[in-house]
Amino acid sequence: xxxxxxxxxxxxxxxxxxxxxxxxxxxxxxxxxxxxxxxxxxxxxxxxxxxxxxxxxxxxxxxxxxxxxxxxxxxxxxxxxxxxxxxxxxxxxxxxxxxxxxxxxxxxxxxxxxxxxxxxxxxxxxxxxxxxxxxxxxxxxxxxxxxxxxxxxxxxxxxxxxxxxxxxxxxxxxxxxxxxxxxxxxxxxxxxxxxxxxxxxxxxxxxxxxxxxxxxxxxxxxxxxxxxxxxxxxxxxxxxxxxxxxxxxxxxxxxxxxxxxxxxxxxxxxxxxxxxxxxxxxxxxxxxxxxxxxxxxxxx
Amino acid sequence: xxxxxxxxxxxxxxxxxxxxxxxxxxxxxxxxxxxxxxxxxxxxxxxxxxxxxxxxxxxxxxxxxxxxxxxxxxxxxxxxxxxxxxxxxxxxxxxxxxxxxxxxxxxxxxxxxxxxxxxxxxxxxxxxxxxxxxxxxxxxxxxxxxxxxxxxxxxxxxxxxxxxxxxxxxxxxxxxxxxxxxxxxxxxxxxxxxxxxxxxxxxxxxxxxxxxxxxxxxxxxxxxxxxxxxxxxxxxxxxxxxxxxxxxxxxxxxxxxxxxxxxxxxxxxxxxxxxxxxxxxxxxxxxxxxxxxxxxxxxxxxxxxxxxxxxxxxxxxxxxxxxxxxxxxxxxxxxxxxxxxxxxxxxxxxxxxxxxxxxxxxxxxxxxxxxxxxxxxxxxxxxxxxxxxxxxxxxxxxxxxxxxxxxxxxxxxxxxxxxxxxxxxxxxxxxxxxxxxxxxxxxxxxxxxxxxxxxxxxxxxxxxxxxxxxxxxxxxxxxxxxxxxxxxxxxxxxxxxxxxxxxxxxxxx
Ligand SMILES: Cc1cc2nc3c(=O)[nH]c(=O)nc-3n(C[C@H](O)[C@H](O)[C@H](O)COP(=O)(O)OP(=O)(O)OC[C@H]3O[C@@H](n4cnc5c(N)ncnc54)[C@H](O)[C@@H]3O)c2cc1C
Ligand SMILES: C[S@@+](CC[C@H](N)C(=O)[O-])C[C@H]1O[C@@H](n2cnc3c(N)ncnc32)[C@H](O)[C@@H]1O
Numbered sequence: 001x002x003x004x005x006x007x008x009x010x011x012x013x014x015x016x017x018x019x020x021x022x023x024x025x026x027x028x029x030x031x032x033x034x035x036x037x038x039x040x041x042x043x044x045x046x047x048x049x050x051x052x053x054x055x056x057x058x059x060x061x062x063x064x065x066x067x068x069x070x071x072x073x074x075x076x077x078x079x080x081x082x083x084x085x086x087x088x089x090x091x092x093x094x095x096x097x098x099x100x101x102x103x104x105x106x107x108x109x110x111x112x113x114x115x116x117x118x119x120x121x122x123x124x125x126x127x128x129x130x131x132x133x134x135x136x137x138x139x140x141x142x143x144x145x146x147x148x149x150x151x152x153x154x155x156x157x158x159x160x161x162x163x164x165x166x167x168x169x170x171x172x173x174x175x176x177x178x179x180x181x182x183x184x185x186x187x188x189x190x191x192x193x194x195x196x197x198x199x200x201x202x203x204x205x206x207x208x209x210x211x212x213x214x215x216x217x218x219x220x221x222x223x224x225x226x227x228x229x230x231x232x233x234x235x236x237x238x239x240x241x242x243x244x245x246x247x248x249x250x251x252x253x254x255x256x257x258x259x260x261x262x263x264x265x266x267x268x269x270x271x272x273x274x275x276x277x278x279x280x281x282x283x284x285x286x287x288x289x290x291x292x293x294x295x296x297x298x299x300x
Numbered sequence: 301x302x303x304x305x306x307x308x309x310x311x312x313x314x315x316x317x318x319x320x321x322x323x324x325x326x327x328x329x330x331x332x333x334x335x336x337x338x339x340x341x342x343x344x345x346x347x348x349x350x351x352x353x354x355x356x357x358x359x360x361x362x363x364x365x366x367x368x369x370x371x372x373x374x375x376x377x378x379x380x381x382x383x384x385x386x387x388x389x390x391x392x393x394x395x396x397x398x399x400x401x402x403x404x405x406x407x408x409x410x411x412x413x414x415x416x417x418x419x420x421x422x423x424x425x426x427x428x429x430x431x432x433x434x435x436x437x438x439x440x441x442x443x444x445x446x447x448x449x450x451x452x453x454x455x456x457x458x459x460x461x462x463x464x465x466x467x468x469x470x471x472x473x474x475x476x477x478x479x480x481x482x483x484x485x486x487x488x489x490x491x492x493x494x495x496x497x498x499x500x501x502x503x504x505x506x507x508x509x510x511x512x513x514x515x516x517x518x519x520x521x522x523x524x525x526x527x528x529x530x531x532x533x534x535x536x537x538x539x540x541x542x543x544x545x546x547x548x549x550x551x552x553x554x555x556x557x558x559x560x561x562x563x564x565x566x567x568x569x570x571x572x573x574x575x576x577x578x579x580x581x582x583x584x585x586x587x588x589x590x591x592x593x594x595x596x597x598x599x600x601x602x603x604x605x606x607x608x609x610x611x612x613x614x615x616x617x618x619x620x621x622x623x624x625x626x627x628x629x630x631x632x633x634x635x636x637x638x639x640x641x642x643x644x645x646x647x648x649x650x651x652x653x654x655x656x657x658x659x660x661x662x663x664x665x666x667x668x669x670x671x672x673x674x675x676x677x678x679x680x681x682x683x684x685x686x687x688x689x690x691x692x693x694x695x696x697x698x699x700x701x702x703x704x705x706x707x708x709x710x711x712x713x714x715x716x717x718x719x720x721x722x723x724x725x726x727x728x729x730x731x732x733x734x735x736x737x738x739x740x741x742x743x744x745x746x747x748x749x750x751x752x753x754x755x756x757x758x759x760x761x762x763x764x765x766x767x768x769x770x771x772x773x774x775x776x777x778x779x780x781x782x783x784x785x786x787x788x789x790x791x792x793x794x795x796x797x798x799x800x801x802x803x804x805x806x807x808x809x
Binding site for chain 1: 353376377378380521522536728729730731732733734735738739740741747
């Protein structure tokens with residue numbers, strides 16, 4: 001028993017990110033402040049003739065289609081996602097357990113939760129969520145990703161229940177689908193209009209539900225780390241995977257989520273340790289960060 | 301671990317049960333659900349279609365494989381796992397029925413305080429204490445030249461004991477009972493592993509198949525194991541706990557590095573006229589002889605020597621052998637050490653201020669051996685280390701990953717450490733929804749264990765090398781080292797701590 005609780009203590013140590021709560025208030029204020037002068041918040045682009053507005057950026061999608069075969073190659077182009085996965089799941093697990101009052105000591109704490117994984121790619125996040133007991137719907141705009149995700153998840157009876165569809169967040173909204181929690185990890189930097197995208201995520205989330213978003217910060221350090229290191233030096237990602245100008249800062253993300261009716265409650269940074277080759281959660285949100293947000297009860 | 305449900309779900313699958321009675325979710329019914337398939341055709345179909353699927357297949361249910369099962373059974377994250385244990389050792393199927401008064405077995409292990417605490421937490425140690433075992437709190441190590449000795453005392457490191465010696469069958473039985481008395485779902489296959497296919501489901505087939513993605517769970521997933529009766533099973537993770545000649549390691553294509561010492565160890569159990577309470581080790585020209593207390597008036601002997609010597613000592617009369625043992629443990633090959641000889645005491649006396657308590661203890665003569673209490677067994681000594689401990693869906697623990705010679709009784713302890721570490725990493729993986737056969741997860745285990753194991757192996761190899769040469773000046777240096785070890789207490793503490801399983805860097809080498 002001592003052994004088991006020891007282990008769980010390790011897990012709960014993850015909730016260190018709560019300290020961010022404090023720091024986060026000032027960030028939130030900064031964000032509000034920012035909103036008055038906001039001009040660098042990406043504005044809707046006038047390229048939509050039909051409703052719903054599409055979040056798709058064709059050349060972004062082409063980049064993912066080109067390397068789709070390698071989704072599950074843990075040493076391939078998606079290696080950073082594989083390596084980061086346990087860390088972000090630790091954040092998501094503890095945030096969801098707290099918000100939905102689930103037992104963190106359970107092996108399947110997410111049982112009973114309906115979760116959407118928007119921009120699921122090959123299902124790197126969808127599969128662990130299903131193993132943790134959630135009922136998962138994974139959607140991605142790239143057909144090939146969905147095929148890979150289906151094939152891979154089908155190998156394990158537990159993950160074969162995941163519903164994968166080639167569609168977008170806005171189409172799911174049109175279909176009137178809702179979820180207890182909506183995930184969009186490492187996707188927002190690839191969409192055409194982050195504000196519209198966040199509105200769709202909000203519409204997919206039930207009142208009192210949760211939204212989790214992770215992305216890369218538009219800081220100089222993020223530029224150096226994510227683009228130069230990952231794409232050029234380490235050759236993890238094909239060149240051109242990221243465009244610096246499409247990154248959001250944490251303040252911008254908080255703001256556009258707020259406008260979409262979602263309140264960011266916790267935020268944590270991911271830091272990479274090149275010596276151990278591991279990622280860990282920290283309060284340094286200058287490069288990669290993840291935000292846990294909830295939708296207020298009062299629906300607009 | 302509080303067990304509200306004291307139900308035994310473990311079951312032993314008899315060889316004869318047709319595969320069709322096992323659904324893909326694993327065996328939920330006890331092995332008693334027998335019955336013959338009505339005809340051959342049906343049988344074949346059953347074999348083709350319904351292959352049992354497990355989360356983990358532990359190949360090799362020796363002490364280390366069973367320790368892993370115990371650790372998994374004791375944690376909330378892992379106790380719902382569906383585990384298969386594959387081993388043809390009849391002890392697993394029948395369950396050992398050992399009694400305290402049974403004749404002692406020659407195979408014993410020295411369990412370190414660190415291993416004991418793992419086993420206590422998992423609920424297995426209490427079963428060890430029900431049978432013959434011996435804690436010891438003093439250890440005396442000396443050398444045939446008579447130039448030096450060292451006595452280690454548990455008090456020096458603020459422990460109650462330095463270790464506990466128990467027969468392997470006692471340890472094995474304790475682990476087995478612990479698993480059986482838990483509500484952990486295990487299925488024992490009294491068979492051997494014959495081959496293994498690691499399912500590397502190629503993703504490139506997607507291109508042609510885009511329109512017909514079928515839910516492929518019918519074909520199972522993970523590694524496919526073929527057993528000696530022709531049956532097979534699937535597992536998400538295969539644990540190779542199948543000993544020094546690991547078949548899993550070979551099938552996974554993992555190479556080893558190592559060498560054989562041209563030395564053998566004779567092991568046997570002996571009897572004294574009174575109870576022995578100390579662990580003794582004397583270094584002789586041909587290698588060390590150890591006398592370990594195992595409870596009652598018994599002790600175990602592990603005596604290293606050349607293959608020729610070992611063969612003749614195995615077959616001599618009991619009388620001859622006992623004479624040799626007593627000679628080797630006391631005055632044979634050289635005098636008893638006396639403090640102050642050659643001025644070594646003076647040489648180190650300036651350390652005395654800082655000396656550990658046992659510095660004041662005098663050299664003692666080990667108790668005489670009066671009777672042989674078991675057969676004599678001979679083992680060749682070798683050192684072997686797997687170049688990697690893991691690959692996709694495969695992980696090695698215990699002797700399958702490393703074999704060391706039995707000099708400091710570390711063999712099984714390294715294995716218990718492996719099993720404990722792996723169980724925690726699996727628990728962590730489950731908590732985060734990982735695929736437990738995922739190589740990134742298994743590499744964490746490897747990173748945690750490998751360097752420590754290599755360190756211990758290097759130390760033991762160093763000891764071995766130091767004692768396989770017999771040059772005058774070296775002997776004096778060695779004795780000085782012993783004397784030094786006896787007088788410099790921080791140094792000695794680190795030796796004891798390391799040997800007793802606390803993972804500190806051994807600064808003395
Ligand atoms: C002479 C000697 C003295 C020793 N003294 C000590 C000591 O004092 N202290 C100490 O800690 N250690 C000692 N050791 C080492 C210790 O015995 C081993 O480290 C320990 O037994 C390793 O346990 P294991 O479970 O990894 O392997 P093993 O005990 O070898 O168990 C392997 C199991 O796998 C099974 N198996 C093998 N192949 C297959 C297959 N293809 N399919 C299915 N099952 C299979 C076997 O039946 C067996 O049950 C000593 C070793 C020797 C040789
Ligand atoms: C970096 S990957 C992240 C994959 C996954 N969320 C993860 O973190 O493991 C981004 C994914 O978003 C998808 N994507 C990009 N724009 C999208 C959009 N507008 N709607 C849905 N999916 C989109 C891409 O096809 C790609 O699979």
